[in-house]
Amino acid sequence: MALFSPGAGGLGLGDVKLAGVLAALLGWWDWRAAAIGLAAGFVLGGIAAAILLITRRADRHSHIAFGPAMVAGAYLTCVVFAAGSS
Known part of the structure:
Protein backbone atom coordinates (compact mmCIF):
# COMPACT_ATOMS: atom_id res chain seq x y z
CA MET A 1 0.00 0.00 0.00
CA ALA A 2 2.88 2.36 0.65
CA LEU A 3 3.99 1.94 -2.96
CA PHE A 4 0.60 3.06 -4.28
CA SER A 5 0.56 6.20 -2.12
CA PRO A 6 1.74 9.12 -4.23
CA GLY A 7 4.15 11.59 -2.64
CA ALA A 8 5.10 12.00 0.99
CA GLY A 9 1.63 13.19 2.01
CA GLY A 10 -0.22 9.95 1.25
CA LEU A 11 -0.65 6.97 3.53
CA GLY A 12 1.33 6.92 6.72
CA LEU A 13 3.20 3.84 7.84
CA GLY A 14 0.66 3.34 10.62
CA ASP A 15 -2.05 2.94 8.00
CA VAL A 16 0.12 0.47 6.11
CA LYS A 17 0.70 -1.60 9.27
CA LEU A 18 -3.01 -1.47 10.11
CA ALA A 19 -3.86 -2.68 6.60
CA GLY A 20 -1.63 -5.71 7.09
CA VAL A 21 -3.28 -6.59 10.38
CA LEU A 22 -6.78 -6.14 8.96
CA ALA A 23 -5.92 -8.20 5.87
CA ALA A 24 -4.66 -11.00 8.13
CA LEU A 25 -7.89 -10.85 10.15
CA LEU A 26 -10.09 -10.86 7.06
CA GLY A 27 -7.96 -13.50 5.38
CA TRP A 28 -9.12 -15.87 8.10
CA TRP A 29 -12.40 -16.23 6.18
CA ASP A 30 -11.16 -15.99 2.61
CA TRP A 31 -8.78 -14.04 0.40
CA ARG A 32 -11.84 -12.34 -1.12
CA ALA A 33 -12.82 -11.08 2.32
CA ALA A 34 -9.43 -9.44 2.67
CA ALA A 35 -9.73 -7.77 -0.73
CA ILE A 36 -13.31 -6.65 -0.12
CA GLY A 37 -12.52 -5.38 3.38
CA LEU A 38 -9.58 -3.29 2.27
CA ALA A 39 -11.54 -1.94 -0.71
CA ALA A 40 -14.43 -1.10 1.61
CA GLY A 41 -12.03 0.91 3.76
CA PHE A 42 -10.98 2.94 0.73
CA VAL A 43 -14.61 3.51 -0.27
CA LEU A 44 -15.65 4.58 3.23
CA GLY A 45 -12.59 6.83 3.50
CA GLY A 46 -13.45 8.44 0.17
CA ILE A 47 -17.04 9.01 1.22
CA ALA A 48 -15.92 10.56 4.51
CA ALA A 49 -13.43 12.80 2.71
CA ALA A 50 -16.06 13.86 0.16
CA ILE A 51 -18.48 14.76 2.93
CA LEU A 52 -15.82 16.80 4.71
CA LEU A 53 -14.95 18.61 1.47
CA ILE A 54 -18.58 19.31 0.57
CA SER A 62 -6.19 18.92 5.21
CA HIS A 63 -5.02 15.72 6.84
CA ILE A 64 -7.88 13.24 7.18
CA ALA A 65 -7.53 10.13 9.33
CA PHE A 66 -7.80 6.95 7.27
CA GLY A 67 -7.53 4.37 10.06
CA PRO A 68 -11.15 4.65 11.25
CA ALA A 69 -12.44 4.08 7.71
CA MET A 70 -10.21 1.03 7.33
CA VAL A 71 -11.43 -0.43 10.62
CA ALA A 72 -15.07 0.28 9.69
CA GLY A 73 -14.64 -1.42 6.31
CA ALA A 74 -13.03 -4.44 7.94
CA TYR A 75 -15.76 -4.59 10.58
CA LEU A 76 -18.55 -4.47 8.00
CA THR A 77 -16.83 -7.18 5.98
CA CYS A 78 -16.48 -9.35 9.11
CA VAL A 79 -20.18 -8.96 9.84
CA VAL A 80 -21.17 -9.86 6.28
CA PHE A 81 -18.86 -12.88 6.03
CA ALA A 82 -19.80 -14.11 9.54
CA ALA A 83 -23.51 -13.86 8.70
CA GLY A 84 -22.95 -15.71 5.43
CA SER A 85 -21.08 -18.57 7.06
CA SER A 86 -23.78 -19.46 9.59
Whole structure:
Protein backbone atom coordinates (compact mmCIF):
# COMPACT_ATOMS: atom_id res chain seq x y z
CA MET A 1 0.00 0.00 0.00
CA ALA A 2 2.88 2.36 0.65
CA LEU A 3 3.99 1.94 -2.96
CA PHE A 4 0.60 3.06 -4.28
CA SER A 5 0.56 6.20 -2.12
CA PRO A 6 1.74 9.12 -4.23
CA GLY A 7 4.15 11.59 -2.64
CA ALA A 8 5.10 12.00 0.99
CA GLY A 9 1.63 13.19 2.01
CA GLY A 10 -0.22 9.95 1.25
CA LEU A 11 -0.65 6.97 3.53
CA GLY A 12 1.33 6.92 6.72
CA LEU A 13 3.20 3.84 7.84
CA GLY A 14 0.66 3.34 10.62
CA ASP A 15 -2.05 2.94 8.00
CA VAL A 16 0.12 0.47 6.11
CA LYS A 17 0.70 -1.60 9.27
CA LEU A 18 -3.01 -1.47 10.11
CA ALA A 19 -3.86 -2.68 6.60
CA GLY A 20 -1.63 -5.71 7.09
CA VAL A 21 -3.28 -6.59 10.38
CA LEU A 22 -6.78 -6.14 8.96
CA ALA A 23 -5.92 -8.20 5.87
CA ALA A 24 -4.66 -11.00 8.13
CA LEU A 25 -7.89 -10.85 10.15
CA LEU A 26 -10.09 -10.86 7.06
CA GLY A 27 -7.96 -13.50 5.38
CA TRP A 28 -9.12 -15.87 8.10
CA TRP A 29 -12.40 -16.23 6.18
CA ASP A 30 -11.16 -15.99 2.61
CA TRP A 31 -8.78 -14.04 0.40
CA ARG A 32 -11.84 -12.34 -1.12
CA ALA A 33 -12.82 -11.08 2.32
CA ALA A 34 -9.43 -9.44 2.67
CA ALA A 35 -9.73 -7.77 -0.73
CA ILE A 36 -13.31 -6.65 -0.12
CA GLY A 37 -12.52 -5.38 3.38
CA LEU A 38 -9.58 -3.29 2.27
CA ALA A 39 -11.54 -1.94 -0.71
CA ALA A 40 -14.43 -1.10 1.61
CA GLY A 41 -12.03 0.91 3.76
CA PHE A 42 -10.98 2.94 0.73
CA VAL A 43 -14.61 3.51 -0.27
CA LEU A 44 -15.65 4.58 3.23
CA GLY A 45 -12.59 6.83 3.50
CA GLY A 46 -13.45 8.44 0.17
CA ILE A 47 -17.04 9.01 1.22
CA ALA A 48 -15.92 10.56 4.51
CA ALA A 49 -13.43 12.80 2.71
CA ALA A 50 -16.06 13.86 0.16
CA ILE A 51 -18.48 14.76 2.93
CA LEU A 52 -15.82 16.80 4.71
CA LEU A 53 -14.95 18.61 1.47
CA ILE A 54 -18.58 19.31 0.57
CA THR A 55 -19.38 20.69 4.03
CA ARG A 56 -16.15 22.75 3.88
CA ARG A 57 -14.82 21.28 7.12
CA ALA A 58 -11.68 20.32 5.22
CA ASP A 59 -9.86 21.47 2.11
CA ARG A 60 -7.47 19.76 -0.32
CA HIS A 61 -4.53 20.24 2.04
CA SER A 62 -6.19 18.92 5.21
CA HIS A 63 -5.02 15.72 6.84
CA ILE A 64 -7.88 13.24 7.18
CA ALA A 65 -7.53 10.13 9.33
CA PHE A 66 -7.80 6.95 7.27
CA GLY A 67 -7.53 4.37 10.06
CA PRO A 68 -11.15 4.65 11.25
CA ALA A 69 -12.44 4.08 7.71
CA MET A 70 -10.21 1.03 7.33
CA VAL A 71 -11.43 -0.43 10.62
CA ALA A 72 -15.07 0.28 9.69
CA GLY A 73 -14.64 -1.42 6.31
CA ALA A 74 -13.03 -4.44 7.94
CA TYR A 75 -15.76 -4.59 10.58
CA LEU A 76 -18.55 -4.47 8.00
CA THR A 77 -16.83 -7.18 5.98
CA CYS A 78 -16.48 -9.35 9.11
CA VAL A 79 -20.18 -8.96 9.84
CA VAL A 80 -21.17 -9.86 6.28
CA PHE A 81 -18.86 -12.88 6.03
CA ALA A 82 -19.80 -14.11 9.54
CA ALA A 83 -23.51 -13.86 8.70
CA GLY A 84 -22.95 -15.71 5.43
CA SER A 85 -21.08 -18.57 7.06
CA SER A 86 -23.78 -19.46 9.59
